[in-house]
Amino acid sequence: MVDGGDGVTASRYLEVETEAERDGEDPPLRLVNESSPQHNSRSRWQHCYVSRLRIVDTVVVAGAVAVAQVARFGTTPEAVTAGTISGFSYTMTSVMLGGLWLAMLAIHRTRSTRVIGAGAEEYRRITTATFQLFGVIGILSLLFQGDLARGYLAIAFPLGLIGLLGGRWSVRKMVARKRAKGDCYTSVLVVGGRRSVLTMTRNFERESASGYRVVGVCVPGSGYLDDEHIVVDGREIPVLGNEYAVVDALAECGADTVVVTATEQLGHDGIRSLVWDLEPSNVDLVVAPGVVDVAGPRLVMRPVAGFPLIHVEKPRYHGAKSFGKVAFDMCFALAALILIAPVMLAAAIAVKATSRGPILYRSERIGLDGKPFPMLKFRTMVDGADKQVADLLGRNEGAGVLFKMKDDPRITPVGKFLRKYSLDELPQFVNVLRGEMSVVGPRPPLRREVEAYDGTVRRRMLVKPGLTGLWQVSGRSDLSWDETVRLDLSYVENWSMMQDMLIVGKTVRAVTAGSGAY
Template sequence: MRHVHIPVQRVARTAKEAVVSARKLGDKARWYLPAAVTADLIGAGVPVGLVFEAAQQARPGYCALGAAVAWAGVQALRRRYAARLLGESRGVLPVVHDWLILIGVLAVARVITDENTPRLSALGALLPALFVTVACHKLTYRHLSAARREAQAVSRVLVVGEPDAAESVIGHLAARTDHPYVVVGVVPVGPGEMASGVPVAARLGPAMAPTPHGDSGAVLGAVAAHHADLVLVAPGARLGGDRLRRIAWALHDAGLELAVFPGLVEVSVKRLETLSAGGLAVLRVAPPVSGGVQGVLKSVLDRVAATVGLVLLSPAFLGTVLAIRLGSRGPAFYRQRRIGRDGVPFVMWKFRTMVVDADALKAELSGSNENDGLMFKMRRDPRVTRIGRLLRRTSMDELPQLINVMAGNMSLVGPRPPLPEEVAKYDEVELRRLTVRPGMTGLWQISGRSDLSWDETIQLDLQYVDNWSFTSDVDVMGRTLRAVVDGRGAY
């Protein structure tokens, strides 16, 4: 089975449609910068002023002004107000890092000015700055993401590379909307047909042009003709070394940006490190995190959260059990054999949402499978009971899996636990998703659940396995709440 990259966010536009849309591009919304600066000033200044006033500090106004200026200054020095970065991230960790720097700066200022407000009060007064800045980042991120789904506030990209490599890059970029690039032209290197529909702006020969400005002149002409903001190069046997360097010289002399696609897919930038070896630019790819302190934190969070969750949700469990038993004959819980980490089988617990003989009826419904891969999914599965539809819509049927999490068979976050018959048909790529514990939620749940194709599900699981971190788990859990409320793909 050949796996191709399938996007997290599917879009209904071809590469050619993306080019047409890109003709109406605009810059990022002008309110991003003033909103960010205002949020930082108010988020730090107002709480400090109120707390210091309540503490009867001698100069609350000056302290508030100092905190506001310090917070905005830290953000400015960290280049958070740069146009290239505004709206690009909703991550919490960078803001926390900046906030810790602010604490250090103000601690020094406290010693110098002999300010005597209680330390805990001063620290508490600075917490709102953290929350307000994170909220502002999330607001601009969502606005920018919505704009990019309409091909606005993006960079016009000219792709240069051998036809197959260029087609791969174009396909990846045209299919997703969670990035700022729209391909408006392509410069193939060597012979070969281009089937993407993107205009061929120029074509370079298979070997370096005999004249110094042959290749670079063609690329510069293509940039000018299509008003490109960035040239994205996919290196290959026909485009590398001196040839690529000369094109880079020409682009940089003209004040244009150059980016190089290294051929890696779905590798987090946190795992990448640029090095220099003997004059060569080397890209080091760190191995995925598999243990250490982050692994311990994940295990502790799983066990503690599962235990607390079972205790707090026990009344809801009792009500659900009664509703299931009254709604249809059979047990309230459904146990099923699933495959866990390293291929070890385990029994997974769920609330029963189907009739008792659902597994026996599955073979009769195989022709109605709406999933394009190894999973069986039907939007209107006749085996699902009335209360079962409600449980699936709200994802409450998954709650008994907290028992599996507490037992160590599953995690709060991870790939979907597969069935044995699915694993029996896995190839080498699909088996890699079994290198971590399966989860109650994961990238698959916050990205569409049952609406996803098989390839999309596999790509999301591999993305999780290769780029896992403790903070990414926390982020997924936060986004799961919204996915559950939305209910998209839950059936």
């Protein structure tokens, strides 16, 4: 699994799993090459990670059922034994519920090394396991007329679910901090052409939270030289041979995982032989099918005639226009406007008191299906700033067709503060209520930007532009034009409600940090 940083990227690789992993168990400890100390290192930190998750899950579940019991029945022995279910006291019921809850988490493989730290998939499994458990309990209580207190379940269910998700989030943050220091990563040997190696290495470096780090490459057709290497963003990575030297390369670089992009050069027999060669060691084999920026739900693997064929489902553009997303946008925007009303009032007073001109600035943007609309913002520049653009084009620091300046002379002192923390964009919740924008979506473009679009970039307008999006939580103005387009297109083609919620959560962190905004 590879986490797309924005947490929101999903699996794009086909992992060759053992029978134990397919059955939902953690990978067994296998023979490890003593010359590859990183194998042992990875096993240690993954084992510690999973053990810590077990402790956190147990504490959260036990705490949730205990709080539910105390809140519903109190602490006196008479209160606890008064409500009984088929002869069981509620203390026994709490113990059984906690055991079943932990069992459901194990059945759904929420602690599998294939998903821990993998963003939405890890959270999805926890949520599915919890909903299924309480759904089954509710159905059984109805069918057998069990006298199970609804208030007890109503407290345990949300408390436990929030606690489990929060526990996973806190443990992931701890590991992310260690990875930022160079610890807790999976070392990778990439087998593929130079162009594929460069692309994959850059992606792994950009998404450092995924924990993958390329330590060596095998290039098909290469004449292996001791001093041969490739350079990626200033880092030298040794070339350790061709596609048939993988085992020897592993002994030299000590990688934990082999990522194969050269499937055509290796062929069916070559990949099968590689699987057999790696079987005695604690090394994972990952096959990259060459499909990029496609989320996991759109990838379905079906074995046909002995071949593991990956079916890529069509993009779900219309899903982003569904009732569920519209309802979420309306409810979220209305609640946000009520909560931030004092902040908006203070911003409006500051804008009006410190510079001449209107409080709000109406910027024409191009929305869904190419239709223009007036996007609302607090004015952050001097009045008439649009007329000065032509004189400043020579100092443009923006990427691609974007016009950006880090030290734009048109920005007022108050406007600079509002922009840093994105407070100038708060009036756009009104655009959301008017149906012109969505809470999450591609960046709303200007008309002159759209006129410069090619056919590929125009696909951004297949959904409503958003107040925030992947571009907002992945660097904001610091992103290159190509990276901005890639993130927007990735969102358009892989939209989901879970992704929207994760982006909203990350937006709060990005705005608070104030980085990449000018």
